Amino acid sequence: MTISLPASTLSSRRAPLADPREQLARLEASTAGRASFQETLRAAGWPDLTPASLEIFQINLGKLCNMTCRHCHVDAGPDRSDAMMTREMVDACLRALDQTPAHTVDITGGAPELHPEFRYLADAAHARGKHVIDRCNLSVLLLPRNAGLAEWLADREVEVVASLPHYRQRSTDAQRGDGAFEKSIAALRLLNTVGYGHGNPRRILSLMTNPAGAFLAAPQSSAESEWKTALHRDFGITFDRLLALNNMPISRFLEWLIESDNLDSYMSRLIDGFNPVAVSGVMCRNTLSVSWDGRLFDCDFNQMLDLDAETAVGTMTIESFDFEQWQKRSVVTRTHCFGCTAGAGSSCGGSTT
Amino acid sequence: MSDHYYAPEHLKAFGSISEGAPELGKKFFEYYSAVFAPGALTEREKALIALAVAHTVQCPYCIDAYTTESLQKGADLEQMTEAVHVACAIRGGASLVHGMQMKEHAEKVGM
Ligand code: SF4
């Protein structure tokens, strides 16, 4: 449904939905009378959602972004310099990282490349032998202040996970704003030029797609071959893998669902699409998520909803991080979690089945 | 009972059509899901064909269902609109090609 919402952050508009408690209340109200996520998990043989081994250390540097996409689950935007991780906090993350066996450091935001400590963090993680992921919105690579960044990332073998809603213009611009598609194509060409996306495991270019609307993500593997053919045919672009992610019914996407009168049907679609096989691969099981202010969460979505991780010793921060206690926790789940288990499942690593 | 034709809730309740003939219902729905499984054609291609056919049989249930399904299989509005035009062209062409029958008959009986 075409509706025009202001391309600005909830926080700058002081919208009631800027408050995570309001978001959770809307989700509860929309799914009243249906089995909760916890009950659904229990019925599927998961009395408790417990961690698997910790593989991914995900650091959210903050909410500053050069874009203001309508589906953003972070409520990021150019006005969000209020939420930025300090150097001290980055160092605390690195100390905590050293306590864990995580093989991957996943750097996200906002647009993490706008953060003054981005290169410091990526360098430090690379020096520790970690696989580093940059969650990139593509257009950020074209900003004059980021000239040379693509080569810099390639030199450090950073995997670029770039969001692109669709390989055609219309759906991409509908979600990310007019002109976003063209910039994305220019940035993908730049990445190809510096060696990304040609099958070299040291220069991995992954594309991440999420639906431009109130429906589930496309099946990842068949979509991947179609995307590869189309991007190569139309623009001469190559990439390594496609990750398909469902939109989470939180933050600005939740606002769009409410305004377009799609919330109830979208929640039913997620709940009806519950796939028990997708549970074991949800990202909270192998990920630790740190917020810009050093709080710890089971995933980036819980982070945006202020649902702090709960351990036997209470709420931990990155400064008081204790790996052993972390691994003993149970994941905090709410209604939005149905977004991770619908259809083929959905995580920062794409589908979970 | 709904007081108008084509009630949207009918689509959700479609499975209950099996109540009157369970064996046939079971066979139909098994066949139906087998048809839409990926095969020589992808799920996306099948969804787009279904969308075009839905417009030909003018079934509002199928139009809603296969609009969502085409989107969920990764198609976009332009691809879906082209699919509907394919249906439209075949329908129009099928009418027009019957004109050959008209033309021949007119030529036969006319002077
Ligand atoms: S979705 Fe990504 S690129 Fe878009 S506003 Fe949010 S953080 Fe920025």
Ligand code: SF4
């Ligand atoms: S939203 Fe987070 S906590 Fe919930 S299932 Fe998904 S990854 Fe796990």
